[in-house]
Amino acid sequence: xxxxxxxxxxxxxxxxxxxxxxxxxxxxxxxxxxxxxxxxxxxxxxxxxxxxxxxxxxxxxxxxxxxxxxxxxxxxxxxxxxxxxxxxxxxxxxxxxxxxxxxxxxxxxxxxxxxxxxxxxxxxxxxxxxxxxxxxxxxxxxxxxxxxxxxxxxxxxxxxxxxxxxxxxxxxxxxxxxxxxxxxxxxxxxxxxxxxxxxxxxxxxxxxxxxxxxxxxxxxxxxxxxxxxxxxxxxxxxxxxxxxxxxxxxxxxxxxxxxxxxxxxxxxxxxxxxxxxxxxxxxxxxxxxxxxxxxxxxxxxxxxxxxxxxxxxxxxxxxxxxxxxxxxxxxxxxxxxxxxxxxxxxxxxxxxxxxxxxxxxxxxxxxxxxxxxxxxxxxxxxxxxxxxxxxxxxxxxxxxxxxxxxxxxxxxxxxxxxxxxxxxxxxxxxxxxxxxxxxxxxxxxxxxxxxxxxxxxx
Numbered sequence: 002x003x004x005x006x007x008x009x010x011x012x013x014x015x016x017x018x019x020x021x022x023x024x025x026x027x028x029x030x031x032x033x034x035x036x037x038x039x040x041x042x043x044x045x046x047x048x049x050x051x052x053x054x055x056x057x058x059x060x061x062x063x064x065x066x067x068x069x070x071x072x073x074x075x076x077x078x079x080x081x082x083x084x085x086x087x088x089x090x091x092x093x094x095x096x097x098x099x100x101x102x103x104x105x106x107x108x109x110x111x112x113x114x115x116x117x118x119x120x121x122x123x124x125x126x127x128x129x130x131x132x133x134x135x136x137x138x139x140x141x142x143x144x145x146x147x148x149x150x151x152x153x154x155x156x157x158x159x160x161x162x163x164x165x166x167x168x169x170x171x172x173x174x175x176x177x178x179x180x181x182x183x184x185x186x187x188x189x190x191x192x193x194x195x196x197x198x199x200x201x202x203x204x205x206x207x208x209x210x211x212x213x214x215x216x217x218x219x220x221x222x223x224x225x226x227x228x229x230x231x232x233x234x235x236x237x238x239x240x241x242x243x244x245x246x247x248x249x250x251x252x253x254x255x256x257x258x259x260x261x262x263x264x265x266x267x268x269x270x271x272x273x274x275x276x277x278x279x280x281x282x283x284x285x286x287x288x289x290x291x292x293x294x295x296x297x298x299x300x301x302x303x304x305x306x307x308x309x310x311x312x313x314x315x316x317x318x319x320x321x322x323x324x325x326x327x328x329x330x331x332x333x334x335x336x337x338x339x340x341x342x343x344x345x346x347x348x349x350x351x352x353x354x355x356x357x358x359x360x361x362x363x364x365x366x367x368x369x370x371x372x373x374x375x376x377x378x379x380x381x382x383x384x385x386x387x388x389x390x391x392x393x394x395x396x397x398x399x400x401x402x403x404x405x406x407x408x409x410x411x412x413x414x415x416x417x418x419x420x421x422x423x424x425x426x427x428x429x430x431x432x433x434x435x436x437x438x439x440x441x442x443x444x445x446x447x448x449x450x451x452x453x454x455x456x457x458x459x
Contacts, residue, residue, distance in 0.1 A: 003226045004244040008134065009176035011251045012127040012162045020126055024258055028125065030406045031089055033430040034262050035103040036443055038085035039078065041339040041413035043450040047084050047201055047315065051077055052451045054202065071112050072209045075160070078104035078447065080205030083152070085339050086319050087266040087413065091259055092396075093371045094136025095151040098159060098260065101208050102128030105160045109167050109212065111441045116167060118439070124166040126255050131179065132159035133256040137246030139234065142370040146301055149188045149238060153207050157182035160211025161218075168219055178215040180224035185210035188238060198316065262395035262406065265336035270302040271325040273375035274359075277388040279329050281379050286386055288330040293356050293380040296322060299369055300361030307359040315342035323354040337412045372396075403431060417450050 002010070011018070020028065042048040055077040059070065082088055082100035089099040106124045110116055132155040141151030161182040165175040187207045190200040218224075225231070229247070234240040263269060264276075274296040282288060298306065306322040318324050318341045327350045328335050335341075346354075365374050374391040392398040394405070401409070407427055414423035426446055429439065 003176075003230050004138075004247040005179050005226055005229060006172070006176045007248045007251060008131065008162075009165075009179050010172045012131060012166055012179075013170065013172045013175040014123075018123055018126045018130070018255055020122065020255060020257075024255065025122075026403075027400075028122065028257060029431045030401070030403060031099050031257065031260065031262070032103055032125070033410055033427055034406055035082055035088055035099045036426070036430060036447075037410040037413040038088045038100065038339075039082040039104060039447060040417050040450045041087065042081040042085040043447075043454040044417050045084065045315070045340050046342070047198070048081055049454045051080050051084070051201060051205070052454050055451075056455065071108070072212055075105055075108045075212055076202075076205030076209040077451075078108050078205075078444075079156070079160075079208035080201040081447075083204050084201040085266070085413075086268065087263050087337070087339060087409075089260050089262050090269050091133045091136065091256065092261060092269070092373055093142070093259070094133045094155075095141030095145050095370070096132045096136035096155050097152045098129045098132040098155075101152065101156045101204075102132060102159050102163055105208055105211070106163045106167065107441055107444055109164055111444055113167055120167060121441075124163045126257060127166045128159045128163040129257045129260070130251075130255060131162035132156070133259070134247045135159075135183075138229070138242040138244060139240050139246075140243065142301065144238075144240060146305075147239075149240070150190065153190065153204050154183075154186045154188050156187075156204060156207040157185050157211035157214060160208045161214040162211075164212050164215035165218065168215060170215065170219055174218045176226055177222065177224045178218035180226050180228050181214040181217060181222065182211050183228060183233075184224070185214060259397055261393075261397065262401050264394045264401065264405075264409070266319070266339050266341060267325050267336070268306065268320040270299075270373065271306050271320065271322045272393045273373055273390045274298055274322055274377050275325045275329045276393045277375055277377035277390040278326050278379065279333070280390070281377065281386050281388050282330055284386070286379060286381060288353065290381040290383075291330070291353075291356065291379055292382060294326065294358070295378040295380075296326070296357060296359045297362035297365065297376040297378075298322070298359060299365050299373060299375070300363060301369075302373070303359060303361040309354065310346065312344055312346075313342055315340070318342055321354075322359055323357045324350070326357055327353040337409065339413065407431075417453065418446065422446070 079101050082104045090097045135155040135158045136151040161178040165178045190203045310317045376389040379386045395401045410427045
């Protein structure tokens with residue numbers, strides 16, 4: 002069997018995918034975390050553009066399974082969750098699977114009312130497996146900095162796995178869906194960052210291509226099952242896949258257990274250094290006493306995060322280590338603001354950013370890419386303080402508990418839907434019945450948020 006066939010046989014299993022009760026509880030938190038990110042994104046300028054685009058593309062009479070409306074809803078929903086930049090991430094694979102897999106599974110499941118809650122759970126777990134394993138196989142962290150974005154590349158693969166499981170495709174059909182998906186991938190979107198960036202549109206359509214791959218396989222189309230074993234990725238993308246990433250440990254603990262939740266809204270590459278500064282301040286170092294901050298970061302990350310910000314350019318704020326550290330020191334409550342694109346910086350933020358120097362440090366690479374550490378030195382007028390952080394809150398080594406996720410969820414959702422509805426929604430996800438209707442009904446709240454955005458009330 003090829004690597005794709007082995008993975009397909011695992012994803013299409015009908016006896017579950019090895020989800021323990023503890024991991025089932027973690028999955029509920031990941032669903033809540035993703036739904037919170039998804040709803041919060043509707044209140045951003047980029048989110049409103051996606052919602053308006055979806056309405057402009059609406060095609061009456063095309064709402065049947067596999068039709069244009071389902072595919073367009075899938076694209077919108079995955080793009081919204083991903084653009085939040087507060088979604089989960091698997092560090093070693095560099096894939097943000099939850100933002101693709103969870104909205105994809107819920108959207109597709111709504112069109113299949115005869116499926117049970119266990120089918121939806123299996124589809125989500127299988128989607129995580131597919132996206133993360135493909136990210137590992139292509140060495141996502143290394144290829145991101147070549148311009149090949151692992152989440153964009155693996156999104157069709159993940160959604161093909163989700164759709165195949167929900168559509169009850171057999172192992173052979175699932176294999177053909179997975180084999181077709183990489184040929185429909187969007188490996189990159191360039192380096193365009195602007196208020197009207199199309200990068201989120203691209204990731205949404207990458208996800209929708211995964212649905213097309215599954216529907217094609219169901220319709221009898223076949224694909225090259227040796228695609229990843231052959232020279233396809235090497236010849237087209239300059240990637241030599243490590244196929245063991247797709248198959249090693251299949252049947253053991255699902256990859257979901259290795260996924261990190263983000264504690265606040267930012268590029269994950271900025272978080273270890275920012276957390277180190279937070280911990281130094283929490284020890285009693287007053288921000289206004291700080292005269293210099295030296296941040297040692299992973300060399301592969303330095304170019305991405307060592308820069309200032311551009312007014313109105315949200316991506317520049319999310320990826321600027323100087324900005325993220327200044328916010329953490331001076332206005333920490335703003336860290337969960339998914340919008341994060343102020344028109345102009347407060348003078349105090351600008352002054353603090355100017356005190357921060359960033360440098361790459363090869364010594365930090367020992368555990369990379371499974372861990373993304375940083376070391377921060379803070380100089381005050383009277384002392385020097387140093388802090389190294391290997392794992393941030395939300396990493397598997399420092400997991401967020403239900404209370405932490407609930408607080409994060411409330412901070413993201415209450416500004417959009419109100420505090421009462423946010424509390425009710427979180428309880429429905431984490432403590433409610435595990436059945437198809439209860440989980441798929443979450444989409445009613447997403448639709449409500451999208452409606453508020455269209456009405457200009459978000």
